[in-house]
Amino acid sequence: QLNPEVPSPLFLNNGDGTFTDVTVGSGMTGQTDMGHNTGDIDLDGFPDIFIGTGTPDFASPDILLLITPNGSGGLNANDVSGASGITAAGGTRCHGIVFGDYDRDGDIDIYVNNGGPAQDRNTEQDNSFFQNQGNGNPWAAIKLVGTTSNRDGVGARCVAITNTGREIHRMHRSAHGFCNTNPAEVWFGIGSDTSIDRIEITWPSGITQTVNQPTMGTISTIVEASCLADINGDGSVTPTDFTAWINAFNNNLPTCDQNNDGVCTPTDFTAWIANFNAGC
Numbered sequence: 001q002l003n004p005e006v007p008s009p010l011f012l013n014n015g016d017g018t019f020t021d022v023t024v025g026s027g028m029t030g031q032t033d034m035g036h037n038t039g040d041i042d043l044d045g046f047p048d049i050f051i052g053t054g055t056p057d058f059a060s061p062d063i064l065l066l067i068t069p070n071g072s073g074g075l076n077a078n079d080v081s082g083a084s085g086i087t088a089a090g091g092t093r094c095h096g097i098v099f100g101d102y103d104r105d106g107d108i109d110i111y112v113n114n115g116g117p118a119q120d121r122n123t124e125q126d127n128s129f130f131q132n133q134g135n136g137n138p139w140a141a142i143k144l145v146g147t148t149s150n151r152d153g154v155g156a157r158c159v160a161i162t163n164t165g166r167e168i169h170r171m172h173r174s175a176h177g178f179c180n181t182n183p184a185e186v187w188f189g190i191g192s193d194t195s196i197d198r199i200e201i202t203w204p205s206g207i208t209q210t211v212n213q214p215t216m217g218t219i220s221t222i223v224e225a226s227c228l229a230d231i232n233g234d235g236s237v238t239p240t241d242f243t244a245w246i247n248a249f250n251n252n253l254p255t256c257d258q259n260n261d262g263v264c265t266p267t268d269f270t271a272w273i274a275n276f277n278a279g280c
Contacts, residue, residue, distance in 0.1 A: 008033050008051075027065065027077030034115075035178045039099035039108050042066055043137035043189025045168045046075065050086075050110060052094025062086055062094050062112070086110070086130055093125055096179025101141075101187075106217055107134040108187065113179055140196050141187045141219040144172055148205040149224055152184045155204040162193040185219060208279070229275035231255050237279055245272050 010026050011019035034054025041048040041064070051063040064084050065077040081087045095115030099108045112128040140160070144153030153172055160168040170186050188196060199211040201222065209225045229237045231244035248256040249264060256264035258271035 008036075026075075027079070033063075035095045035097050035113075035180065037097040037099050037176045037180055037182070039176075039182070040187055040189040041099075041108050041110075041132065042135055043107060043139045043187075044068070044191035045166070045189055045193075049077070050097050050099075052092065052097055052112065054095060054115075055093055062092055084130075086128075092128065094128075097177060098180050098182055099176070100183040100185070103131065105134060106139055107132040115179060137189050137191055138194060138216050139187060139189045140199075140214045140216050141185050142199060142201075142211065142214070143185050143219055143221045144201070144203075145221060145223045146203065146205075147224040147226065148207060149203045153201075153203060153224065154184075156186075157202045158186050158188075159200045160188040160190070161197045161200070162190050163195045163197055164193050166190070166193060228258055229272055229278070231272075237276055241276065242272075245269070 007023060009021050009023045012022045013019055033051040035052035037050050038047040040046065046067040048067050049065045053062060063079060064081045064086050066080050068076050068078060070076045093114040094112050096113035098111040101107060102109050109132045110130040114125040114127050144156055146153040154174045156172045158170045158172060168188050172186050174181060176182050190196060195216055196214055199214055201209045203224050207224060207227055211222055214220050229241055231241040231248055252264050256268055258268040258275055
């Protein structure tokens with residue numbers, strides 16, 4: 001039973017396996033929600049929050065909160081529900097909310113699934129689609145393709161470092177709330193910054209990879225790099241891999257080929273040194 005008098009709590013991840021209830025003072029003190037999603041609607045680098053109430057019987061309609069820094073190390077949740085146009089139709093049966101750039105114009109659009117019990121026909125509603133008009137903030141996105149990890153790279157941790165040194169953290173997830181799945185893309189809006197110096201990816205396999213100076217305004221496909229220097233396949237690069245490479249060289253094994261030219265030659269030793277120094 002949804003209760004409009006009890007707001008959904010907001011918990012801060014302390015990074016040590018524990019959470020702190022920070023609902024009070026966060027600006028998120030509205031009624032409970034059925035569906036929600038987070039994504040950078042205004043491309044300023046901070047994930048914004050869409051809250052769907054699940055029933056038009058509540059006094060408050062759906063809520064869109066833009067998250068901004070408060071100048072003292074914290075964040076403010078700014079209710080832009082009315083100004084954004086999402087409340088124009090009044091209360092909804094909003095259950096699932098999907099964020100994605102359907103028209104490929106560089107900003108995140110919103111699709112709302114108005115669910116509910118089939119027998120409750122008196123509140124039956126069509127689904128809703130909201131096209132983001134954008135604000136011109138720069139952005140870049142990546143689509144992950146796992147090789148050692150799962151195919152979509154779900155669980156990868158991605159950090160974009162901008163031209164000013166700002167870090168924008170994202171985790172690639174397969175689900176973002178009740179009844180929803182966003183497109184398998186990781187988005188980085190950077191607000192007033194102008195470019196991204198690099199994106200550091202930690203794949204679920206543990207392999208780390210750096211994408212230098214990604215092209216702004218595009219979605220780049222990033223394939224998980226193989227850890228070529230890890231000849232013995234123990235998941236790390238150590239001097240024991242040199243012994244393993246010598247064995248691969250002497251026996252003309254596939255792992256001998258470190259420069260991907262299709263053959264095993266002494267030049268692969270130089271390539272192995274470079275791959276060893278690059279790490280995993």
